[in-house]
Amino acid sequence: MALLTNLPTDLLRTFIAVVELGGHSKAGAVLGRSQPAISLQIRRLEDLVRSPLLSQEGRAISPTPAGEALLSYAREMMRINDEAVRYFHRAEMSAVLRIGLPTDYAVAFLQNTLTTFRRNHLEVDLEIYCDLSRELHQHLRSDDLDIIVATMPTARMPYLSRAWVEQPIWAAAETLDLPDTRPVPLGAHLEGCDYRSRMIEALDGAERRWRIIYTGPGISGLQNAVLNGFCVTALTHATMLSGMRELREDEGFPKLEPLRIGLFYKHPRLSAAGLQLVSDLVASLESVGSGVQTVTG
Structure with missing residues (x-):
């Protein structure tokens, strides 16, 4: 049975630092090591995984495809390592x-x-x-x-540490009546909000008229505007409130594109x-x- 290769945590920590801080010198300053020491650690790690991990164009350093793959593992390994150390x-x-x-x-x-x-x-x-x-x-x-x-x-x-998919849903007051002959009254966050752009794209794709009648930065104000029957909007299951209902595709509200969310x-x-x-x-x-x-x- 072949012996498994162990990847030392100090080498993984150095690799993460070089990628995330953008260079050997910056990584060395944070980790308390010289630039040659950082370079030596990267070479040792490359020898262990048998692949080049970093590429450089000018002053810009970025991970190779192999480096991208290792980065995901390294971050998780360091998180678990540090969690164990924090316990003690x-x-x-x-x-x-x-x-x-x-x-x-x-x-x-x-x-x-x-x-x-x-x-x-x-x-x-x-x-x-x-x-x-x-x-x-x-x-x-x-x-x-x-x-x-x-x-x-x-x-x-x-x-990026973790990513997951969130499915936005159309939300309206349970008592709201939406005639097909009138533009959909939309409530939304400020310009640049991903939920806002998904609502507009979905309604445009369905060739349904709309107009934004409520705009605000806070979720509470948007929820209140929906509950009061002033508008409809896109929410998540976690932010749906009692008194709201989900609008369906057979009511003229096409499924919204999912969102990819990350923890960084x-x-x-x-x-x-x-x-x-x-x-x-x-x-x-x-x-x-x-x-x-x-x-x-």
Whole structure:
């Protein structure tokens, strides 16, 4: 029986840092190693997996196809490793964590996870920032946020930890009457919202007239506008309220395109408390029932 190759965690951590921070020098500064030491570790890892892991064009460093494949495994292996270490170093956790969420996730199941985390870790201060996904991605790139949940315009993105599929649904008040002869009254978040674009694309594809009569950044205001019969909108199962009903295709509301949602963070920059919260969020995502389906990132 052939012996299995072990991938040392220090090499995996270095590889993740080089990819996510964009270079050997930046990775070395975070990990406390020289640039030659970082380069040596990458070469050792390439020898172990028998594939080149990084390519460089000018000053830009990016993972090769083999590097992309290893990155997914490496992030998960480091998350489990760090979770085990945190268990034995629980007393050392203290930090401020800046979390970015789309509005609907801030008031749905992730809110419970954050509340529980705060209750169990009084030494950690949480700062929650709600915005459009495109803004959250930018804030993560510029290190203004530590962890984000956001929609994914492409299947593969930097800093991705977990991805899953969310199926938006049409929502209206149970008592709302929608004559076919009138434009559909839409409620939506601000321009740039993925739910907004999916509603418009679906209605245009069905050649059904529409007009936006309510626009606002918050989910509560949108829910109230729907409950009061002022408009219809796209929600998730988690944000449907009593008094609402789902509009069907036979009523002239075509199925909305699903959304790919991701959990993102920069592993080398995250504190022990942040890594614990990531594990809690992953557990929360994996426990969600119908409507959310975990997929590989």
